[in-house]
Amino acid sequence: MNFWFSVLRQTGRNLRQTWTTQFMTCLTVSLSVLIFSFFYLVYLNMLNAGDKVSDDLRLVVYLEEEPGPELQEQLRLKITQFDQVQEIKFISKAEAYSRFAEELGDNRDVLTDMPTDFLPASIEVTPLKSLRSLGQIKLFAEYLTTIPGSQKVQYGQKWVERFYYFIQLLSIVVLLSGFLLILTATFMVASTIRLTIFGRQEELELLKLVGATNNYIRTPFLLEGILLGLMGSLLGLASLYTLFQWTLRHFSGEGFLDLFTFTFFPPGIIFTIVILSIVLCTAGSYTSMQKFLRI
Amino acid sequence: MTDTTTSSRTAMIEVIKVSKSYPPNVTALADISVSIASGEIFFLIGRSGAGKTTLLKLLCNMERPSNGLIEVAGMNIHQVTGNKLAKLRQKVGVAYQDFRLLTDRTVAENIAISMEVSYKKPQIIRSRVRNLLAQLQLEDKHDILTGDLSRGEQQRVALARAVANSPTLILVDEPTGNLDATSTTQVMELLTRCSNSGATIVIATHDETLYRHSTHRVMKLHNGELASLTRGDEV
Numbered sequence: 229m230n231f232w233f234s235v236l237r238q239t240g241r242n243l244r245q246t247w248t249t250q251f252m253t254c255l256t257v258s259l260s261v262l263i264f265s266f267f268y269l270v271y272l273n274m275l276n277a278g279d280k281v282s283d284d285l286r287l288v289v290y291l292e293e294e295p296g297p298e299l300q301e302q303l304r305l306k307i308t309q310f311d312q313v314q315e316i317k318f319i320s321k322a323e324a325y326s327r328f329a330e331e332l333g334d335n336r337d338v339l340t341d342m343p344t345d346f347l348p349a350s351i352e353v354t355p356l357k358s359l360r361s362l363g364q365i366k367l368f369a370e371y372l373t374t375i376p377g378s379q380k381v382q383y384g385q386k387w388v389e390r391f392y393y394f395i396q397l398l399s400i401v402v403l404l405s406g407f408l409l410i411l412t413a414t415f416m417v418a419s420t421i422r423l424t425i426f427g428r429q430e431e432l433e434l435l436k437l438v439g440a441t442n443n444y445i446r447t448p449f450l451l452e453g454i455l456l457g458l459m460g461s462l463l464g465l466a467s468l469y470t471l472f473q474w475t476l477r478h479f480s481g482e483g484f485l486d487l488f489t490f491t492f493f494p495p496g497i498i499f500t501i502v503i504l505s506i507v508l509c510t511a512g513s514y515t516s517m518q519k520f521l522r523i
Numbered sequence: 524m525t526d527t528t529t530s531s532r533t534a535m536i537e538v539i540k541v542s543k544s545y546p547p548n549v550t551a552l553a554d555i556s557v558s559i560a561s562g563e564i565f566f567l568i569g570r571s572g573a574g575k576t577t578l579l580k581l582l583c584n585m586e587r588p589s590n591g592l593i594e595v596a597g598m599n600i601h602q603v604t605g606n607k608l609a610k611l612r613q614k615v616g617v618a619y620q621d622f623r624l625l626t627d628r629t630v631a632e633n634i635a636i637s638m639e640v641s642y643k644k645p646q647i648i649r650s651r652v653r654n655l656l657a658q659l660q661l662e663d664k665h666d667i668l669t670g671d672l673s674r675g676e677q678q679r680v681a682l683a684r685a686v687a688n689s690p691t692l693i694l695v696d697e698p699t700g701n702l703d704a705t706s707t708t709q710v711m712e713l714l715t716r717c718s719n720s721g722a723t724i725v726i727a728t729h730d731e732t733l734y735r736h737s738t739h740r741v742m743k744l745h746n747g748e749l750a751s752l753t754r755g756d757e758v
Contacts, residue, residue, distance in 0.1 A: 230642055231642060430623075438637040439609045439614075439688075440609060442609070
């Protein structure tokens with residue numbers, strides 16, 4: 229019988245003897261993993277959605293007068309003085325009218341008595357990808373209000389601001405739930421292992437007297453920590469995946485959620501969460517052993 | 524002339540001027556020196572509180588002496604630590620006065636523990652457990668929890684665990700205290716077989732019948748001091 233076989237037998241025996249406590253700890257760890265990974269998944273999907281939103285981001289500068297070719301060139305120079313942009317497009321009054329009419333579709337009759345130049349001319353500015361933070365966009369929008377003939381600058385400011393604040397709030401929630409995961413994984417496992425050590429004090433003392441090595445006594449406790457981390461994280465992630473699939477089935481189709489493409493964690497992140505849980509639970513087990521296992 | 528010194532065989536245990544005191548001012552052992560040969564059966568006798576159990580605890584490194592030196596198999600056991608100490612303990616079987624059995628485990632599991640820590644194969648462990656139980660007339664107790672056994676049965680299980688790993692040194696504290704004459708004979712036969720296989724055996728006892736007609740050496744302790752060291756048939 230080699231070392232690992234003996235140690236695995238010992239671990240199995242420990243788990244059988246204290247299965248209720250171990251099961252509860254496993255559930256607590258899995259719940260923590262579920263809470264953390266839920267918020268992290270929402271956060272990652274929101275970031276993806278944010279990328280998508282910023283791909284479509286345009287700043288529209290409404291002008292007092294429709295600029296001629298020379299003025300257009302001057303305005304183009306003025307805009308690029310702030311920073312390079314991806315695209316600058318001038319929209320004439322007539323073009324604005326025809327776009328509007330197109331958007332109205334079957335209701336375009338309402339425009340029958342309207343003059344074709346009642347909409348203002350505008351410039352559509354698509355900023356570079358590097359200029360996508362909320363602060364930079366705000367600065368750029370302020371700059372655009374100063375160019376000659378500018379009446380008003382619009383970029384869905386309120387919506388964009390709310391979205392960015394939501395992402396910020398979500399990142400705080402992710403951090404907090406990550407902290408909760410660290411607390412539960414380490415402290416709950418540490419507490420469980422401590423109880424196990426106290427419950428088996430007599431046996432551990434005997435093992436020492438009959439010549440068990442320190443590794444023979446300690447390794448089962450570390451394995452318990454590893455198992456709790458592994459089982460807890462897998463259970464938590466499996467629950468999240470089930471919840472994710474359920475959400476997709478019930479909320480896909482027409483509606484708000486259809487605006488975004490929801491994706492589950494890539495394998496790399498799943499692997500990282502599992503490893504992180506294992507490391508945290510093992511650390512909890514190790515601390516308890518260092519404190520309470522006198523061998 | 525009575526030969527109470529070790530024979531030409533090499534010494535398994537060397538106890539040199541060993542004392543043990545407990546706070547505040549209790550002397551359990553004072554200036555004990557003795558040499559026990561490899562394969563010898565050695566008896567420790569004396570009244571309760573004479574220091575027999577203390578000496579056994581010092582020999583198996585459960586406690587440290589206040590003064591003096593103890594060598595087992597040529598090693599100062601109180602300077603050995605870590606894996607070396609574990610290996611040494613695997614070679615020392617101890618049957619404790621209070622048995623130290625795991626009462627929520629079966630008889631077989633209790634005996635197997637001493638072999639599991641030295642990574643013996645499961646089939647060897649199973650066979651050895653059955654063999655020992657047969658020698659001690661406990662075959663039918665194989666799967667019984669030790670907590671459900673009588674004191675005499677527990678005592679025999681504790682002895683079986685002590686000898687299971689074929690140790691080179693066996694320390695036994697009051698092995699027959701709860702046993703009838705038949706069981707006592709079985710226990711002594713088992714210990715004699717171990718001795719014949721080369722194990723050194725130290726027995727602390729009150730039971731004169733174990734050594735009275737033997738030629739084994741008997742050390743009598745009195746208030747922690749060596750009172751006499753003679754052959755069993757001369758006590």
